[in-house]
Amino acid sequence: MKLETIDYQSSDSAQRFVESLRETGFGVLSNHPINKELVESIYQEWQAFFNGEDKHDFLFKPETQDGFFPAEISETAKGHSVKDIKEYYHVYPWGRIPDSLRSNILKYYQEANALAAELLSWVEAHTPADVAVNYSIALPKMIEDSNKTLLRILHYPPMTGDEELGAIRAAAHEDINLLTVLPAANEPGLQVKTKSGEWLDVPSDFGNIIINIGDMLQEASGGYFPSTTHRVVNPKGTDTSRSRISLPLFLHPKPEVVLSERYTADSYLMERLRELGVI
Numbered sequence: 001m002k003l004e005t006i007d008y009q010s011s012d013s014a015q016r017f018v019e020s021l022r023e024t025g026f027g028v029l030s031n032h033p034i035n036k037e038l039v040e041s042i043y044q045e046w047q048a049f050f051n052g053e054d055k056h057d058f059l060f061k062p063e064t065q066d067g068f069f070p071a072e073i074s075e076t077a078k079g080h081s082v083k084d085i086k087e088y089y090h091v092y093p094w095g096r097i098p099d100s101l102r103s104n105i106l107k108y109y110q111e112a113n114a115l116a117a118e119l120l121s122w123v124e125a126h127t128p129a130d131v132a133v134n135y136s137i138a139l140p141k142m143i144e145d146s147n148k149t150l151l152r153i154l155h156y157p158p159m160t161g162d163e164e165l166g167a168i169r170a171a172a173h174e175d176i177n178l179l180t181v182l183p184a185a186n187e188p189g190l191q192v193k194t195k196s197g198e199w200l201d202v203p204s205d206f207g208n209i210i211i212n213i214g215d216m217l218q219e220a221s222g223g224y225f226p227s228t229t230h231r232v233v234n235p236k237g238t239d240t241s242r243s244r245i246s247l248p249l250f251l252h253p254k255p256e257v258v259l260s261e262r263y264t265a266d267s268y269l270m271e272r273l274r275e276l277g278v279i
Protein backbone atom coordinates (compact mmCIF):
# COMPACT_ATOMS: atom_id res chain seq x y z
CA MET A 1 0.00 0.00 0.00
CA LYS A 2 1.18 3.51 -0.77
CA LEU A 3 -0.11 6.87 0.37
CA GLU A 4 -0.47 9.03 -2.71
CA THR A 5 -0.31 12.81 -2.54
CA ILE A 6 -3.30 14.29 -4.34
CA ASP A 7 -3.28 17.71 -6.03
CA TYR A 8 -6.22 19.58 -4.48
CA GLN A 9 -6.64 21.58 -7.68
CA SER A 10 -6.79 18.63 -10.09
CA SER A 11 -10.15 17.91 -11.72
CA ASP A 12 -10.60 14.50 -10.07
CA SER A 13 -9.23 15.45 -6.63
CA ALA A 14 -12.49 14.90 -4.72
CA GLN A 15 -12.98 11.39 -6.03
CA ARG A 16 -9.34 10.38 -5.55
CA PHE A 17 -9.22 11.90 -2.10
CA VAL A 18 -12.28 9.98 -0.92
CA GLU A 19 -10.92 6.76 -2.47
CA SER A 20 -7.70 7.26 -0.54
CA LEU A 21 -9.62 7.82 2.71
CA ARG A 22 -11.65 4.69 2.14
CA GLU A 23 -8.61 2.55 1.24
CA THR A 24 -6.14 3.82 3.84
CA GLY A 25 -8.05 6.01 6.29
CA PHE A 26 -5.74 8.84 5.21
CA GLY A 27 -5.60 11.42 2.42
CA VAL A 28 -2.66 13.71 1.61
CA LEU A 29 -3.30 16.95 -0.31
CA SER A 30 -0.86 19.32 -2.01
CA ASN A 31 -1.68 22.65 -3.65
CA HIS A 32 -4.44 23.39 -1.14
CA PRO A 33 -5.66 26.81 0.07
CA ILE A 34 -4.08 26.78 3.56
CA ASN A 35 -1.47 29.50 3.87
CA LYS A 36 1.97 27.90 4.40
CA GLU A 37 3.60 31.07 5.76
CA LEU A 38 0.89 31.23 8.40
CA VAL A 39 1.61 27.62 9.43
CA GLU A 40 5.33 28.36 9.56
CA SER A 41 4.80 31.42 11.79
CA ILE A 42 2.57 29.37 14.09
CA TYR A 43 5.24 26.66 14.44
CA GLN A 44 7.82 29.30 15.35
CA GLU A 45 5.77 31.28 17.84
CA TRP A 46 4.39 28.22 19.61
CA GLN A 47 7.86 26.65 19.82
CA ALA A 48 8.90 29.78 21.75
CA PHE A 49 5.79 29.49 23.94
CA PHE A 50 6.57 25.85 24.83
CA ASN A 51 10.23 26.76 25.51
CA GLY A 52 9.17 29.49 27.95
CA GLU A 53 7.52 29.51 31.38
CA ASP A 54 4.29 31.43 30.64
CA LYS A 55 2.62 28.21 29.56
CA HIS A 56 2.16 27.27 33.23
CA ASP A 57 -0.20 30.27 33.63
CA PHE A 58 -2.54 28.62 31.12
CA LEU A 59 -2.90 25.20 32.74
CA PHE A 60 -5.95 23.41 31.26
CA LYS A 61 -9.26 23.33 33.08
CA PRO A 62 -10.70 19.81 33.42
CA GLU A 63 -14.29 21.09 32.96
CA THR A 64 -13.63 22.92 29.70
CA GLN A 65 -10.44 21.21 28.40
CA ASP A 66 -8.93 24.43 27.01
CA GLY A 67 -5.36 25.47 27.79
CA PHE A 68 -1.98 23.86 28.39
CA PHE A 69 -1.51 20.14 29.11
CA PRO A 70 1.99 19.52 30.56
CA ALA A 71 4.01 16.40 29.76
CA GLU A 72 3.47 15.03 33.30
CA ILE A 73 -0.26 14.65 32.77
CA SER A 74 -0.11 13.96 29.02
CA GLU A 75 -2.37 11.36 27.41
CA THR A 76 -1.97 7.64 27.63
CA ALA A 77 -3.41 6.18 24.41
CA LYS A 78 -6.34 3.78 24.77
CA GLY A 79 -5.04 0.29 25.55
CA HIS A 80 -1.54 1.52 26.50
CA SER A 81 0.06 1.98 29.92
CA VAL A 82 2.94 4.37 29.19
CA LYS A 83 2.35 8.10 28.67
CA ASP A 84 3.14 9.74 25.35
CA ILE A 85 6.23 12.00 25.23
CA LYS A 86 4.45 15.25 24.47
CA GLU A 87 2.90 18.41 25.83
CA TYR A 88 0.14 20.34 24.10
CA TYR A 89 -2.26 23.25 24.13
CA HIS A 90 -5.97 23.07 23.30
CA VAL A 91 -7.29 26.06 21.38
CA TYR A 92 -11.00 26.74 21.14
CA PRO A 93 -12.09 30.19 19.90
CA TRP A 94 -14.06 30.62 23.15
CA GLY A 95 -11.18 29.40 25.31
CA ARG A 96 -8.07 30.99 26.80
CA ILE A 97 -5.33 31.85 24.30
CA PRO A 98 -2.17 33.83 25.09
CA ASP A 99 -2.66 37.35 23.66
CA SER A 100 0.43 37.36 21.47
CA LEU A 101 -0.56 34.04 19.84
CA ARG A 102 -4.25 34.74 19.39
CA SER A 103 -4.43 36.38 15.98
CA ASN A 104 -2.50 33.79 13.91
CA ILE A 105 -3.95 30.74 15.59
CA LEU A 106 -7.56 31.95 15.20
CA LYS A 107 -6.89 32.81 11.57
CA TYR A 108 -5.61 29.29 11.05
CA TYR A 109 -8.58 27.81 12.94
CA GLN A 110 -10.93 29.62 10.58
CA GLU A 111 -9.03 28.69 7.37
CA ALA A 112 -8.67 25.06 8.33
CA ASN A 113 -12.36 24.81 9.26
CA ALA A 114 -13.36 26.23 5.87
CA LEU A 115 -11.21 23.63 4.08
CA ALA A 116 -12.57 20.92 6.37
CA ALA A 117 -16.18 21.78 5.49
CA GLU A 118 -15.30 21.45 1.80
CA LEU A 119 -13.57 18.11 2.36
CA LEU A 120 -16.59 16.82 4.26
CA SER A 121 -18.74 17.81 1.28
CA TRP A 122 -16.38 15.73 -0.92
CA VAL A 123 -16.82 12.79 1.44
CA GLU A 124 -20.60 13.22 1.40
CA ALA A 125 -20.72 13.45 -2.42
CA HIS A 126 -18.71 10.23 -2.77
CA THR A 127 -20.55 8.19 -0.16
CA PRO A 128 -22.69 5.41 -1.68
CA ALA A 129 -26.43 6.09 -1.31
CA ASP A 130 -27.03 3.10 0.99
CA VAL A 131 -24.43 4.47 3.42
CA ALA A 132 -25.35 8.16 3.10
CA VAL A 133 -28.95 7.39 4.03
CA ASN A 134 -27.71 6.92 7.60
CA TYR A 135 -26.19 10.41 7.90
CA SER A 136 -28.67 12.23 10.13
CA ILE A 137 -27.76 15.57 8.49
CA ALA A 138 -25.23 16.55 5.80
CA LEU A 139 -21.64 16.01 7.03
CA PRO A 140 -20.54 19.67 6.59
CA LYS A 141 -23.63 20.74 8.59
CA MET A 142 -22.54 18.55 11.50
CA ILE A 143 -19.54 20.82 12.17
CA GLU A 144 -21.08 24.15 11.17
CA ASP A 145 -20.67 26.63 14.06
CA SER A 146 -19.62 23.77 16.35
CA ASN A 147 -17.91 24.99 19.52
CA LYS A 148 -16.43 21.49 20.04
CA THR A 149 -13.97 21.51 17.12
CA LEU A 150 -10.55 21.48 18.72
CA LEU A 151 -7.22 22.79 17.48
CA ARG A 152 -4.35 21.12 19.32
CA ILE A 153 -0.83 22.50 19.17
CA LEU A 154 1.51 19.65 20.01
CA HIS A 155 5.10 19.94 21.16
CA TYR A 156 7.23 16.80 21.21
CA PRO A 157 10.39 17.88 23.07
CA PRO A 158 13.91 16.76 22.13
CA MET A 159 14.70 13.30 23.49
CA THR A 160 16.73 13.34 26.71
CA GLY A 161 17.55 9.65 27.09
CA ASP A 162 15.59 9.53 30.37
CA GLU A 163 12.28 8.66 28.75
CA GLU A 164 10.17 5.93 30.28
CA LEU A 165 10.93 2.52 28.77
CA GLY A 166 8.71 1.89 25.76
CA ALA A 167 7.42 5.46 25.59
CA ILE A 168 7.02 7.03 22.17
CA ARG A 169 5.92 10.50 21.02
CA ALA A 170 2.38 9.31 20.32
CA ALA A 171 1.45 5.68 20.88
CA ALA A 172 -0.77 3.94 18.33
CA HIS A 173 -4.32 5.28 18.48
CA GLU A 174 -7.39 6.27 16.54
CA ASP A 175 -8.80 9.79 16.66
CA ILE A 176 -12.23 10.21 18.25
CA ASN A 177 -13.67 12.89 15.95
CA LEU A 178 -15.12 12.97 12.37
CA LEU A 179 -12.01 13.97 10.39
CA THR A 180 -8.62 15.35 11.47
CA VAL A 181 -6.89 18.00 9.35
CA LEU A 182 -3.14 18.21 9.94
CA PRO A 183 -0.50 20.28 8.14
CA ALA A 184 2.70 18.25 7.67
CA ALA A 185 4.73 18.77 10.86
CA ASN A 186 8.19 20.35 10.95
CA GLU A 187 9.78 16.92 11.50
CA PRO A 188 8.87 13.39 10.29
CA GLY A 189 7.55 10.62 12.54
CA LEU A 190 3.87 10.16 11.70
CA GLN A 191 3.04 6.63 10.61
CA VAL A 192 -0.19 4.90 9.59
CA LYS A 193 -1.00 1.22 10.05
CA THR A 194 -2.00 -0.52 6.84
CA LYS A 195 -4.75 -3.12 6.48
CA SER A 196 -2.04 -5.81 6.48
CA GLY A 197 -0.61 -4.49 9.75
CA GLU A 198 2.64 -2.78 8.66
CA TRP A 199 3.57 0.79 9.55
CA LEU A 200 3.86 3.24 6.68
CA ASP A 201 5.43 6.73 6.85
CA VAL A 202 2.94 9.47 6.05
CA PRO A 203 4.58 11.79 3.46
CA SER A 204 5.70 14.74 5.55
CA ASP A 205 6.72 17.30 2.90
CA PHE A 206 6.15 20.70 4.44
CA GLY A 207 3.15 22.24 2.71
CA ASN A 208 1.11 19.02 2.46
CA ILE A 209 -2.10 18.68 4.40
CA ILE A 210 -2.86 15.30 5.89
CA ILE A 211 -6.43 14.23 6.62
CA ASN A 212 -7.48 11.15 8.50
CA ILE A 213 -10.75 9.54 9.44
CA GLY A 214 -11.77 9.46 13.08
CA ASP A 215 -14.06 7.10 14.97
CA MET A 216 -17.10 9.38 14.69
CA LEU A 217 -17.12 9.18 10.88
CA GLN A 218 -16.61 5.44 11.11
CA GLU A 219 -19.62 5.28 13.45
CA ALA A 220 -21.77 7.58 11.26
CA SER A 221 -20.93 5.65 8.09
CA GLY A 222 -21.59 2.23 9.66
CA GLY A 223 -17.91 1.33 9.18
CA TYR A 224 -17.76 2.27 5.47
CA PHE A 225 -15.05 4.85 6.27
CA PRO A 226 -12.46 3.20 8.51
CA SER A 227 -10.88 5.12 11.34
CA THR A 228 -7.21 4.33 11.00
CA THR A 229 -4.57 3.58 13.60
CA HIS A 230 -1.62 5.95 13.56
CA ARG A 231 1.33 6.90 15.77
CA VAL A 232 4.30 9.24 16.02
CA VAL A 233 7.64 7.46 16.43
CA ASN A 234 10.73 8.79 18.19
CA PRO A 235 13.53 10.36 16.16
CA LYS A 236 16.89 8.60 15.88
CA GLY A 237 20.54 9.65 15.63
CA THR A 238 21.20 13.38 15.38
CA ASP A 239 17.48 14.10 14.98
CA THR A 240 16.87 13.22 18.65
CA SER A 241 17.88 16.76 19.62
CA ARG A 242 15.04 18.27 17.59
CA SER A 243 11.61 19.24 18.78
CA ARG A 244 8.59 18.47 16.70
CA ILE A 245 5.54 20.74 16.48
CA SER A 246 2.26 19.67 14.90
CA LEU A 247 -1.16 21.18 14.57
CA PRO A 248 -4.09 18.75 14.29
CA LEU A 249 -7.60 20.18 13.94
CA PHE A 250 -10.10 17.66 15.29
CA LEU A 251 -13.50 18.21 13.69
CA HIS A 252 -16.22 17.64 16.24
CA PRO A 253 -19.94 17.84 15.44
CA LYS A 254 -22.24 19.94 17.56
CA PRO A 255 -23.11 17.91 20.70
CA GLU A 256 -26.73 17.22 19.73
CA VAL A 257 -25.87 15.77 16.28
CA VAL A 258 -27.05 12.18 15.93
CA LEU A 259 -24.18 9.97 14.79
CA SER A 260 -25.92 6.61 14.73
CA GLU A 261 -28.73 4.70 16.42
CA ARG A 262 -26.43 4.28 19.42
CA TYR A 263 -24.81 7.69 19.83
CA THR A 264 -25.07 11.43 19.63
CA ALA A 265 -21.79 13.31 19.19
CA ASP A 266 -21.95 14.24 22.87
CA SER A 267 -22.62 10.75 24.26
CA TYR A 268 -19.86 9.36 22.05
CA LEU A 269 -17.30 11.96 23.12
CA MET A 270 -18.11 11.58 26.83
CA GLU A 271 -17.70 7.81 26.66
CA ARG A 272 -14.30 8.16 25.01
CA LEU A 273 -13.01 10.91 27.30
CA ARG A 274 -13.97 8.81 30.32
CA GLU A 275 -12.02 5.87 28.86
CA LEU A 276 -9.00 8.16 28.38
CA GLY A 277 -9.29 9.25 31.98
CA VAL A 278 -9.30 12.97 31.14
CA ILE A 279 -12.76 13.68 32.61
Ligand SMILES: O=C(O)CCC(=O)C(=O)O
Pocket residue numbers: 152154170175182185190230231232246247248
Ligand atom coordinates in the same frame (compact mmCIF):
# COMPACT_ATOMS: atom_id res chain seq x y z
O1 LIG B 1 1.70 14.85 15.74
C1 LIG B 1 1.15 14.26 14.80
O2 LIG B 1 1.64 14.26 13.65
C2 LIG B 1 -0.14 13.51 15.01
C3 LIG B 1 -0.75 13.70 16.36
C4 LIG B 1 -1.95 12.84 16.59
O3 LIG B 1 -2.14 11.84 15.96
C5 LIG B 1 -2.95 13.25 17.62
O4 LIG B 1 -2.69 14.16 18.42
O5 LIG B 1 -4.04 12.66 17.61
Ligand SMILES: [Fe+2]
Pocket residue numbers: 173174175230
Ligand atom coordinates in the same frame (compact mmCIF):
# COMPACT_ATOMS: atom_id res chain seq x y z
FE1 LIG C 1 -4.17 11.17 16.16
